[in-house]
Amino acid sequence: MGSDLWSVGQWLALVEYELLLFAGVFFLIGAADEFAVDLIYFYKRWRGELRTLRLSTRDLPHRQLSGLAVVMIPAWREDKVIGHTIAHALSAWPHEDLRIYVGCYANDSATLEAAMRAANGDPRLRIVVNTKHGPTSKADCLNRIYEAMTQDEQRTGRQVRMVLLHDAEDMVDPAALPLLDRAIERAEFVQLPVLPVPQPDSRWIGSHYCEEFAEAHGKGMVVRAALATGLPAAGVGCAFERGMLSEMERQRSKSGPFAERSLTEDYELGLRVALAGGRSRFLRVRDEAGVLVATRAYFPSDIASAVQQKSRWVHGIALQGWDRLGWSRGLGEWWMRLRDRRGPFAALVLFSGYLLLVLGTLSFLLRQFGLGVAWKPDALLLWLLGLNVASFVWRGAMRYAFTAREYGRTEGLRAVMRIPVANVVAIMAGRRALFAYLRTLRGAAPTWDKTEHDAHPARAFGDNSPQSGRKLGEVVK
Template sequence: METGVFPLLGWLAMAERELLLFAGVFLLIGVVDELAIDCMWLWMKLTGRIRTRKVSRLAAESASLLGPAAVLIPAWQEDGVIGHTIRHARAVWPQNALTLFIGCYRNDPRTIKAALHAAQGDGRVKVVIHDVDGPTTKADCLNRLMKMLVAEELLRGTPYRMVMLHDAEDMVDPAALALCDRALEDADFIQLPVLPQPQADSRWVGGHYCEEFAESHGKALPVRAALGVGVPAAGVGCAFSRKLLKRMAHQNRHGAVFSTDSLTEDYELGLRVHQMAARSLFFRARGEDGRLIATRAYFPDRLENAIRQKSRWLQGIALQGWDRLGWSAHPLEIWMRLRDRRGPFAAIVLATSYALLLLIGVMSVMRWLGVLPPFPEDWFLHFLILANIFGLGWRIVMRFAFTAREYGWLEGFRAIARIPVANIIAIIAGKQALLAYIKSMSGVAPKWDKTYHHAHPADICSKNDE
């Protein structure tokens, strides 16, 4: 190629074409994948296979339970939020058949003190102190709570009917307990939507979770449930029949429900439900006020915390999940596991795409100056560019629509502006997840790489009501 006095530009032109092919092809595969989910969601929505139920909040909030229910909440260094979580749950869930099991560690006195203070002598709250120093893993803390639950059953002589999982920073929905209790008549595992709450002081980092969960829990997971494939548990706002958890414990050689060597024990738990041929239900419902019945929480509001959390998710689901869960012979299940495990590779494609944008900018200037010949007339490259432009436009429309539906049109526009932020977080998290996974192959035991919380939506709501 003739490039005048700049022979290096010839190599750059070759790199431009190869990177366009690499990024264009894999971005297009992603476009087709997402478009398939979108089309399925639209078709299932029109045919009634996916629906958002209408429920009476008043009836649900005042309904008695069909049997004893337990809520497990593991906590490590959560003295800033655990009190708000307990007080809010006690206030909005007045049912006497409820027991809150709060898992603390013996070397975390501040969390223990906050939990006991919030319990205020309520017999429904059991503060369970782990007999080892923390942090171990979230799964280990949950297993300790399950041991206490079994002991409580022996003491009462009555088994629990339902077990729910929540995190220390969750603001539970007043209608959720009774609705999950009733839904267990038709399913063994129920997952409610999760709604991250917008944060005025973290519109970009903390806010980007809003659109991700709005799309995932508004479209992708309902499609998975309707297709009859495994539905991952989110670890919060999920309910299991006690009988199912007992079966899981019996199948585990250690007799424990939760896998202590997994970074994402909640994700695995949901897929194990499907492997056991048990019934899963992704439960979407709205009250008379139009608000979604969902678990609300603040997500990480600082860049480094968001990257660390996303890195753990990617390592546990995409890399560790491959080792621990393998694949399935069912085509639809293979498709969904490919979607779950694409994160690290998607980070490479995204990084390549951003590098390509910079290169194209430089090369365009060179072509404008006449140093390089015009962009080659390659029909396939032009097709890739146009197809991906269409795909990006469609993704923007869907992201805006799902975000605006839950948070309003202003947050919908913010979701569009946050796309580069979400991509940058995904790129860095993908790199860190791969490095952490390689390190874990040397036999390093996993520890609770948790996110620290300093604000709680229930506290903000109570201040707004005053």
């Protein structure tokens, strides 16, 4: 009996050592990757090349547009939020040259009714009913909207100048439309930042998106733009020049520019703009009070919905993206594609790290009863551990800094404490995405694996508009 237990202890020590080596090496590689982005960001900031624009945005919502602007919103079972989105957008953007196209389905009467009620007779709203029963796919819904827009162009003889993409749960910024109208003059694709709204009822799950987008859209996308690599579209708060969408449709040789078999058609479309020679721009603008002009929305507030949403991102970007977009020749582009596709492997490394934590605890407990095998790490392993600890502290500081800049110091501290939560969600999403991808390899068609939304940020803000000059974390408590 004692011999068997001693053998178990030896095997446990061996597995612990190997996991420590595996996780330590790849954690360090990931940290080096992030640190390289940090260095570029701070170097460019020091050179004065990454200044966030400061504009007087008070009169922007009433400035005449340079041409017809279309907002496309695909909606399937969004009756709880679509009305708030439409009403707020029509109010925030009073421009005569605005058209909002909402794609619905005949077998989703609740969403249809909510959209019509929200319009309140405003002729700028167009409701497009898909001839297929839903859900199809988000890209299919967008292509149906695109078809209706093209028919309206032919019927009225007036060409659309730019097309914006938004989701059914978004709260648009009043300054966003005129800013995009101006920016599209010098680019074929423009992306504004996305700011998730903190959720008092979901501090750990729903609010962990805050720090992820604060860092991704405060640093990651900024560095991509500085390196002149292709910019992925977030699917919300982004605008495409009308001619570029026609070019995307021509390249597909099908009706509509959106890839219907892609789970992340927005991400793919943004990168294809660069591949087609188009100019892309990530636009960060603050108003007089220092508030970022951005799209705001609630994100999933429970673990199942968060995993579902993130698994779709991992599946579409990391796994489908490899198949559909391949690898670019440029070093900067290759690096960014590699960063986009690291999700499944990052989930494996994170899982190894947490498994190591469990095994290390078990090994410690066995040694307390004289059953385990004590071992000491060599000098190389100690250096590896030390560098990983230092990199973790640095990453925590970056997460705090970028989150606090947009949400306040309290939310910045919460962001650091939520790191384990984000890691667990990433592990579960990576596993779910891998199995979903394997099913598609066996012939299964990708489905619109959408998340449910039952709350809209417009309710939370009330009189505290985003332009109030207060941090989001201070407004939403």
